[in-house]
Amino acid sequence: MAFKIASSPHVTRNMHTSTVMQRVILCLLPGLVVQCAFFGWGTLIQVLLAIIVALSCEAAVMKLRNRSIKASLSDNSAMLTAILIGVAIPPLAPWWMIVMGTVFAIVIVKHLYGGLGHNLFNPAMAAYVLLLVSFPVQMTSWIAPSTVALNTPSVIDSLQLIFNVGAHGGMDQFRLGIDGISMATPLDTLKTDLSLGLTTTESLAKSIFDGGTGVGWFWVNLAYLAGGLVLLKLKAIRWHISTGVLVGLFVASSIGFLLSPDMQASPLFHLFSGATMLAAFFIATDPVTAATSPRGRLIFGALIGVLVYIIRTQGGYPDAFAFAVLLANLCAPFIDYYVRPRTYGHSAG
Amino acid sequence: MTNYREIAWQGLWKNNPGLVQLLGLCPLLAVTATLTNALGLGIATMLVLIGSNVLVSLVRDYVPKEIRIPVFVMIIAALVTAVQLLVNAYAYGLYMSLGIFLPLIVTNCIIIGRAEAFASRNNAFSAAFDGLMMGLGFTLVLAVLGATREILGQGTLFDGADQLLGPWAKALTMQVWQVDTPFLLAMLPPGAFIVMGLLIALKNVIDKKLKERQPEAAVQPSVTRARITKVS
Numbered sequence: 001m002a003f004k005i006a007s008s009p010h011v012t013r014n015m016h017t018s019t020v021m022q023r024v025i026l027c028l029l030p031g032l033v034v035q036c037a038f039f040g041w042g043t044l045i046q047v048l049l050a051i052i053v054a055l056s057c058e059a060a061v062m063k064l065r066n067r068s069i070k071a072s073l074s075d076n077s078a079m080l081t082a083i084l085i086g087v088a089i090p091p092l093a094p095w096w097m098i099v100m101g102t103v104f105a106i107v108i109v110k111h112l113y114g115g116l117g118h119n120l121f122n123p124a125m126a127a128y129v130l131l132l133v134s135f136p137v138q139m140t141s142w143i144a145p146s147t148v149a150l151n152t153p154s155v156i157d158s159l160q161l162i163f164n165v166g167a168h169g170g171m172d173q174f175r176l177g178i179d180g181i182s183m184a185t186p187l188d189t190l191k192t193d194l195s196l197g198l199t200t201t202e203s204l205a206k207s208i209f210d211g212g213t214g215v216g217w218f219w220v221n222l223a224y225l226a227g228g229l230v231l232l233k234l235k236a237i238r239w240h241i242s243t244g245v246l247v248g249l250f251v252a253s254s255i256g257f258l259l260s261p262d263m264q265a266s267p268l269f270h271l272f273s274g275a276t277m278l279a280a281f282f283i284a285t286d287p288v289t290a291a292t293s294p295r296g297r298l299i300f301g302a303l304i305g306v307l308v309y310i311i312r313t314q315g316g317y318p319d320a321f322a323f324a325v326l327l328a329n330l331c332a333p334f335i336d337y338y339v340r341p342r343t344y345g346h347s348a349g
Numbered sequence: 350m351t352n353y354r355e356i357a358w359q360g361l362w363k364n365n366p367g368l369v370q371l372l373g374l375c376p377l378l379a380v381t382a383t384l385t386n387a388l389g390l391g392i393a394t395m396l397v398l399i400g401s402n403v404l405v406s407l408v409r410d411y412v413p414k415e416i417r418i419p420v421f422v423m424i425i426a427a428l429v430t431a432v433q434l435l436v437n438a439y440a441y442g443l444y445m446s447l448g449i450f451l452p453l454i455v456t457n458c459i460i461i462g463r464a465e466a467f468a469s470r471n472n473a474f475s476a477a478f479d480g481l482m483m484g485l486g487f488t489l490v491l492a493v494l495g496a497t498r499e500i501l502g503q504g505t506l507f508d509g510a511d512q513l514l515g516p517w518a519k520a521l522t523m524q525v526w527q528v529d530t531p532f533l534l535a536m537l538p539p540g541a542f543i544v545m546g547l548l549i550a551l552k553n554v555i556d557k558k559l560k561e562r563q564p565e566a567a568v569q570p571s572v573t574r575a576r577i578t579k580v581s
Contacts, residue, residue, distance in 0.1 A: 133534055134533040134535075
């Protein structure tokens with residue numbers, strides 16, 4: 001009788017990368033649907049465009065590297081990156097922006113560092129930062145939520161705006177069209193108002209902040225929260241990073257709010273505005289670029305939360321998650337070095 | 350060592366200061382947002398490099414070994430000051446746009462590096478030639494980087510060439526393609542790092558291709574023996 005000898009780990013979960021990625025993508029869908037409901041078809045078009053570009057880039061790079069194209073396309077990671085970029089950028093941004101961002105994410109951030117599992121930075125967030133730093137005007141003009149906008153663009157309108165053809169042809173007309181229907185995000189509006197000398201309460205009385213955290217944004221965040229909770233239940237992600245992010249942001253913004261309630265938004269506003277829930281559950285939890293041990297992940301998440309609060313209140317950009325995630329990515333090896341789980345049978349330290 | 354061909358090959362390609370030695374990265378990345386700036390800084394560096402190599406080579410027998418570095422630094426600093434004053438006098442626009450990086454040539458590692466590694470061991474002629482070739486290699490990398498970033502960033506080439514070459518050079522400025530929104534990243538330092546990395550990668554690919562093409566000629570016919578007794 002032969003004993004089968006296998007090396008550790010002996011307890012494994014039968015869950016491949018493609019399954020995890022697939023579940024993450026499925027759990028993103030409710031948020032995507034709500035985002036489309038409030039901000040029109042643009043988001044969906046951007047996501048589709050990004051997926052096409054990402055898969056082509058992935059296939060091209062795999063061919064250059066003499067690897068199996070099929071294996072890398074079927075692990076769904078490129079598709080997830082594409083979807084994250086698609087939901088992060090403004091719905092009516094011109095097509096070349098998302099193409100450029102996606103190519104950058106897949107080719108430079110992911111594959112030049114060695115492909116899936118070797119990248120230092122979160123590809124989607126690096127692409128977002130590339131676009132935000134390069135084209136600040138386009139990246140900060142969000143479309144008004146459908147409930148307050150006078151007219152919402154149809155599918156055809158969105159396509160024409162994104163691809164800059166048809167009735168909106170010509171750059172000037174295109175810009176005019178954008179300005180007619182676009183507006184700053186709630187986070188941006190609040191920041192501008194505070195710099196103009198208004199207090200938080202005065203600023204929040206505007207119509208865009210219906211209900212305290214901004215029209216549409218509250219529901220979008222709630223949908224991503226729901227998706228994230230399902231993801232936790234499916235065990236596709238662990239709870240440490242998301243909890244760290246939310247607690248970090250909550251604590252930091254509570255301290256700020258208690259110190260100067262007139263000049264700071266409430267913790268609730270921070271938690272349910274901008275990209276908070278999307279980032280906490282779907283972006284920060286990327287297993288490749290995060291810290292690895294449970295304690296390390298808590299620290300990693302809390303670092304993101306605190307950084308987001310600092311950059312949101314002190315920085316020049318409207319939302320801060322992309323920067324915070326990249327900075328925390330940089331710190332992940334450092335955190336892993338100092339936070340090592342105790343090996344069984346050895347004393348701590 | 351007066352193999353001029355070897356010196357040229359070392360400076361322009363094999364031991365290129367920008368792509369292989371990675372010396373002087375700070376000005377390389379900071380001022381190459383346009384081709385004009387890149388050429389201006391490259392030529393200024395080349396002038397300093399030739400001058401310092403010649404002077405160091407001339408005094409190499411009279412300088413005690415222990416204090417050679419301070420002496421070299423003083424020679425270089427004097428030359429940089431001269432070049433800076435020249436640029437200030439004859440190309441004021443360029444002087445303003447290069448800013449601090451013009452006086453900072455004095456800290457550029459290429460110059461002290463070549464003084465120490467080459468000029469202090471060779472005669473003045475080959476030192477001058479080495480300075481020219483190293484400077485040319487550096488200038489070429491700067492120019493390629495500057496041109497790439499300028500085309501990507503604002504779609505022009507030779508923008509502001511009149512600052513470097515005089516009013517007639519305004520005609521040199523060309524619009525390669527029309528950009529509606531400037532691609533800021535290409536003009537910021539991160540863009541320089543990325544383009545630089547791609548350039549180094551390109552050089553490595555070319556080297557690899559060259560190597561692949563060569564081995565047939567380079568294989569030495571070695572004596573094969575049936576049995577080799579252990580020597581050591």
